[in-house]
Amino acid sequence: MFYRENGQFKTSYKADQQVFAIPQDRWAILALVVFAFVGIPLLVDEYLFRAILVPFLILSLAALGVNILVGYCGQITLGAGASMAVGAYAAYNFLIRVDGMPALAAILLGGLVAAAAGIVFGAPSLRVRGLYLAVATLAAQFFWDWAFLRIKWFTNNSSSGSVSVADINLLGWTINSPTDKYLFCLGILVAFSLMAKNLVRGNMGRQWMAIRDMDVAATVIGIRPMYAKLTAFAVSSFYLGVAGALWGMVNLGSWEPAAFSIDRSLQLLFMVIIGGMGAISGSFFGAAFIVILPIFLNQMLPLVGSLFGLEVSIALVSHVEFIIFGSLIVFFLIVEPHGIARLWATGREKLRLWPFPH
Amino acid sequence: MAVSQSGRGPNSLDTFPRLLLNHAATRGDRPATREKYLGIWQTWSWSQVAEEVRAIACGLAELGFKRGDNLAIVGDNRPRLYWAMCAAQMLGGVPVPMYQDAVAAEMVFVLTDGEIRFAVVEDQEQVDKLLEVKAQCANLQHILYDDPRGMRHYTQPGLQGLDEVIAMGRIHDKNQPDFIPGEIAKGRTEDIAVMLYTSGTTGKPKGVCQTHETFIAAAQSGVGFDHLTDQEDILSYLPMAWVGDHLFSYAQAMVAGFTINCPESGDTVMTDLREIGPTYYFAPPRVFENLLTTVMIRMEDASAMKRSMFHYFMAVAKRCGSDILDQKPGVSTMDRLLYALGNLLIYGPLRNVLGMSRIRVAYTAGAAIGPDLFRFYRSIGVNLKQLYGATETCAAVCLQPDREIKFDSVGKPAPGVEVRISDGGEVLVRGKLLLKEYYKRPDATAEVIDAEGWFHTGDAGFFDEDGRLKIIDRAKDVGKLSNGAIFAPNYIENKLKFFPHIKEAVCFGHDRDMVCAFVNIDMGAVGNWAERRGLPYSGYTDLAGKKEVLDLVRECVEQVNADLSHDAMVAETQIHRFLVLHKELDPDDDELTRTRKVRRGFISEKYAVLIDALYSGKTSQFIETQVKFEDGRTGKVAADLAILEVKTFPTMKKAA
Amino acid sequence: MSGRKIGEVILDLKNISLSFGGVKALQDISFNVLEHEVRAIIGHNGAGKSSMLNVINGVYRPQQGDIILRGKHHTNMDSYGAANAGLARTFQNIALFKGMSVLDNIMTGRNLKMKANMLQQAVWFGAAQREELEHRAKVEEIIDFLEIQHIRKTPVGRLPYGLQKRVDLARALAMEPQILLLDEPMAGMNVEEKQDMCRFILDVNDQFGTTVVLIEHDMGVVMDISDRVVVLDYGKKIGDGTPDEVRANPDVISAYLGASH
């Protein structure tokens, strides 16, 4: 409705292939990013940073990783949590074992280690597909769960199995306040989102999607399934690894392997399903949804209950949360398999065509 | 920008090539031509265009194109075809744009009548067509094609790619750098600039010769009138052979220095229109009609809420929209608020999807436009105006000034144009913009231009009390009912055609006691209507014969009758009986002209049996007709056509 | 109007046999393809045509026989190798990437020619963008060639069948193949679409000199556009030669024409 696109014609391929080809969209996104960097730190209190914004940013990054693998390359994974764990523990070990290791470098190196592990555990994807592959990724999940619990070297022989990291520092900037953490994660997320978008809109992304949509045809036009699948596993695991390192070192500070259990893997998968498979924006929608819903329910259910004179226990809230998550997943798979991102895109398309319906 | 008579000479801007050079010098970097090609809008600046034109001209000269030669131009709107026009003019030759969808026989006529030696054509399709008729056109020696696709194995003599000609031209230009400046200097403003063939509604087409002087004058009057600048964008998608396109996409662009934009293909005109968002727009009423029809069809599919919002705000727009556009006083504040809201919710978005957001001035010409159609576009904020003119007058006789639009008039005479009504009611025109002559037809020229220099337009019209010209119909079409009442078929047909469900209509009544009509339904609109009612149909003929469809059309006709009854002048000519034709009227079957005007005489001969049935009181009539399909095959369509009676209304007295 | 020069043997298939379990799909089939020619393989459904095509571009490996491409043995070639060797193909049951736009589908055909590494692609600006724009320009030429400008940004899933087939061809052409394998390019099309497709195939052959190997079960169209025809019947070759020769071949008449008339 508010789009006025007449006269926005493209005179070069460069202009035609921009990420946001419509100027209105471009300005809106730019405004949003500026607001996120400047506006939000001025407006928001610590609780919101800690409870919502920082988890949202990190989980968005993780969901991006899952989306690359599941949404773009069509390889289902139930072991995303494991990749996060590998990233977190690797980054931890780099940080404590290498003198003078900058935190950012440790985080990125953690991501690289996760990528390597991802390639190893993604290798079965060359032989097995679909459902069988899902099970193969579970093997990774359970293996790493076990490894970080039982192999003491990974946890620097900590007796409880939990590890912790002091405030990290970036070029002299000590990241300890919630605002610092928020800005640090936001910076990383923006950079990584841009890179992800670049990958999926270019040759790499087309190879992934070709493998996803029709692998035999992809091979025939010269796409190597091994290369496409393993790069997807590597990139996905890299993102997850970095997210894992951030989750541990920035969000939690100290953590146990349970932080990256199969529940986390499923949660990430749900983010991608609800948010939108095969859409970068879907990762953000999904993460926002999954971070906000429990908080929303925690606030709302007791209120609703009190309207009817019922006491709503914490356990009940968590059960209702389960039911709502589950139903939404089924709902989205049935009604809109491409998730909120597609709803958003459809809505946007409707606005462009307004007042016409199609 | 005005050209002074005394400034005539090599440097005055009185021929198109000189205008081009001037633009290249003064706004060399501004875009002159764009074409959507290979997915993006390829752009050429004025200096690039000047360069290209010069190269084409040199190439043509190299091939032997001389002063006074005619250059046929056949094809869709492609930049290089426009440039070839100017190249011919540079050499003192005359471009003759031809309708690209003309069949071979029509082409032969123009090619021989115009003594064409050189033809610049778009692509293989046109080359094939010309090669087919080459034997019958003794003069035709050189065929130059723009698009080399599929041309690799053509070895016919005289056949060359434009690329090759341009390359040749560049060498020629390098060797004789003074040649082109010399040729341009030789050009005189009273030379013939272009020859446009009339569509031949009656008889054989005639080549209308227009000079640089007349066309530049016509263009200037429009440019000055609407304050056009070099910032305008126009979409060039109408046949190049039509005077309208020549005026808007060539002459005015050359005078004002604005940008012409050529669409990617026929299929993408709507998309391209939306992308470019022209600021200056020109289309025959048919296009506006089709657009409105699609708007209505698409709105019918919208949700109920959206639909009612649409209708509500359209009612608001109808009430006050055009008054607001005209900045007339007397619109209530409430209406202004509602209109502003409607502009946000409906009109603005609507203009956007129609590609009309940026339009400053839009024109329609070529046929009369229904007042309601006209009102629709103006009410949603599109500054649509009517233009009255003909090929013989460079299309620009009357213009409608901003803020003084009357829906049923074509406006006031353009600057420098005299208009008067003959005793017989015919519109006569005199001024700079008249044709020089019909090519090799002094007899015909004498027939239309009388001794005092008045051009007889052949249109019947009158001036209203404000001095605005009203056109009723073609003079020869205006007839009388047997009771003496004036019968203007076009006037009634246009009213019918305003309904989205009716695509074409032909009315009869001259020397008869009542008016009867043939109707063509609009396949898109009625098809959609039928689908939503779950009415199955197999094709046009089937759909047109459905009782429900006939009733639908009858309602439309009755509404027209009600409308006619309000005006004493035409109240007698309400439609009494009608039928819906079993096939769509088609230029390929000679029922319409290439510009889609009804060939009244031809139709009344071809369907004499149907007319007899209409007037003999029958309730149905069998008919079988031969039709030509697109691929050239022929077939037969037969049907039993129902003839329906329509309610008529007593004449209403106009409120005093 | 033909001015193409038919060249040497570019692809030579010798004694190809292929079986799935106990089913013999191809039995001892030999034929060759000359450079720049249009070579058709015809036969009923189940005659082994698709298997033959799959053998040629490495989707299946024959149990016996030799594939010689430009004088080199390619018997153990996989489909990636075939793509690298300049073979492109279209599919009978359209195998487009349904989640992508027409443009992206065709762009995938350029992947072998795109060299930017992952890091460059992630950064985008610089090498990756340059490459992307360069190949976009090439792809646009193909889009123009096949007259599918109006659907460039449409998701392929929304296209009607005939257009999908054209996009499939476009994707194969984007590989700039030396040999183009077409698997029933005209199946399921109406007369007009068939004519268009014929024109495109001939134009490709003519303009780019691409050698075309095509499969059809409908004899009519093929005879008009191909230089030489192989006829298969139940996995065996029963005829090989120019359209006229094949038409006159008694085996072909009894097996093929006899059955359909």
Place this chain on the structure above:
Amino acid sequence: MAFFLETLLGGLMSGMLYSLVALGFVLIFKASGVFNFAQGAMVLFAALAMARFSEWIPAWLGMDNLFMANVLAFAVSVAIMFVVAWLIERLALRYLVNQEGATLLMATLGIAYVLDGFGQTIFGSDIYKIDVGMPKEPVMMLESVFEGGILINKEDFIAALIAALLVISLSVFFQKTATGRALRAVAADHQAAQSIGIPLGRIWVIVWCVAGITALVAGIIWGSKLGVQFSLTTIALRALPVVILGGLTSVPGAIIGGLIIGVGEKLSEVYLGPYVGGGIEIWFAYMLALVFLLFRPQGLFGEKIIDRV
């Protein structure tokens, strides 16, 4: 040697229980191509129903016959699993016909969440016990053959027996009854089955019911061993490698796979575990399945996957 045999037998018996859960997977996959991740949730749901109704029914009816209470609770639980099956078909599956396997898998993940949440909302989320009178005391066997004999848990033994019985009766049901034949027809080809008049929706309901009953039996057995609690859902995760190993479409595969995994788990835990820190049985089972997969991507007894171009 005795210790080895003891471990082996223990493995075989727990393997039988895995088979029971795996059977639920296979049944549903065969008939509808759905990889039912909700099997674990169904086990928990069924066990919760059983545990709570065996507690509630005596309270409501005021009786104290443990056996009757269990029978009634079992009947009610079966009915509930029927309703669950019907709802799943009605609300989810029928809208997902012909979707890709991965989509269906994710849908069952959703169903699992709903069942978990819903089950705990109505039945509560504490640890409950099921007492169907299973003997708890261990017995010694084969004392004559080995010194000291083999220590066998009677409960495990009975459980394995019940599981084996159920597996056999299901096989008979599949092979011999008309419904079983219809199920197999659907498994072979949905469209063909539909075209000869087999109602797909009803078949699915039946299959899910049967899977629900196996879940109920598994839930009772596991529940009486470990108590009914949320962690029961994880037994589905433990049964997954079984299915992969045996092949998704094979009933015998599920049984043999179950035994292999059961034995492999126990042996690895006992003989390998101490060297690497213990707790390896879960991932070991997965690794085992994975290694199998690499050599036979369709599993031990699965049908070969052929790509058609």
